[in-house]
Every structure is written in structure tokens, then in C-alpha cells.
Amino acid sequence: MTELAVPKCWTTAKELGMGDHDKAREFRRAVQDYNEHFGLDGQKTYILSGSKGYRLTDNLDEIRAAIDKEFKATGQKFRRIHKIKHHMELLRIDQMIMEEL
Numbered sequence: 001m002t003e004l005a006v007p008k009c010w011t012t013a014k015e016l017g018m019g020d021h022d023k024a025r026e027f028r029r030a031v032q033d034y035n036e037h038f039g040l041d042g043q044k045t046y047i048l049s050g051s052k053g054y055r056l057t058d059n060l061d062e063i064r065a066a067i068d069k070e071f072k073a074t075g076q077k078f079r080r081i082h083k084i085k086h087h088m089e090l091l092r093i094d095q096m097i098m099e100e101l
Contacts, residue, residue: 004034004047004056012053038063 005016013019018027031047031054038046046063048055057063 004030006031006047006054006056008056010052010055016054 013024013027016027018024028049031049035046037043045056045058046066048057048062048066
């Protein structure tokens, strides 16, 4: 995996030339792909992202914190979606009962 042109200091997507919506989406996808290869084939760097922009790092503590944050956010999103799906099933059951009446 080739290294993206992300510096080791915080840099916004706009500063990286990704101000256009489509370019920004493509860049986020490339960052995600890059980070998925962390630890494989000798890749020791990870791209952090946040309100300050993007930053390339090889600091394992920073990488671990970023992964933990993403893991927590994913869990929260999963719980929210599961709750909505449960509500949908309850609505479906209510509709079936109403149709039987």
C-alpha cells in the first residue's frame, strides 16, 4: 500500500486539496483503505482524523486511542440501529394484529 500524501502535522482536507465534496469523499475512502492495512506488509503508520484534519503517525498509543474511539462509536451506532430495527418489528407486529381484526 502506498503512503498517502498526509503530513505528520494536522492538516485539513482543504489544505490537502480535497475541498471538493467528491474529492473529500474519495480521500476519506483512501484513508480508510490505508488504515485497514496498518500492521500488514510492514506498514507502521496510520492516518489519524478528527476535527483538526488528518495526521500521519507511527505512535502506537495514538493509533490505539484512535482505534478504540472508532470501536466505541461503531458500537454505539450498532446499538442505535438495533433499537430502530426492534421498533420496526414491533410496528410490523402491530400491523399484523390490526389486519386480523
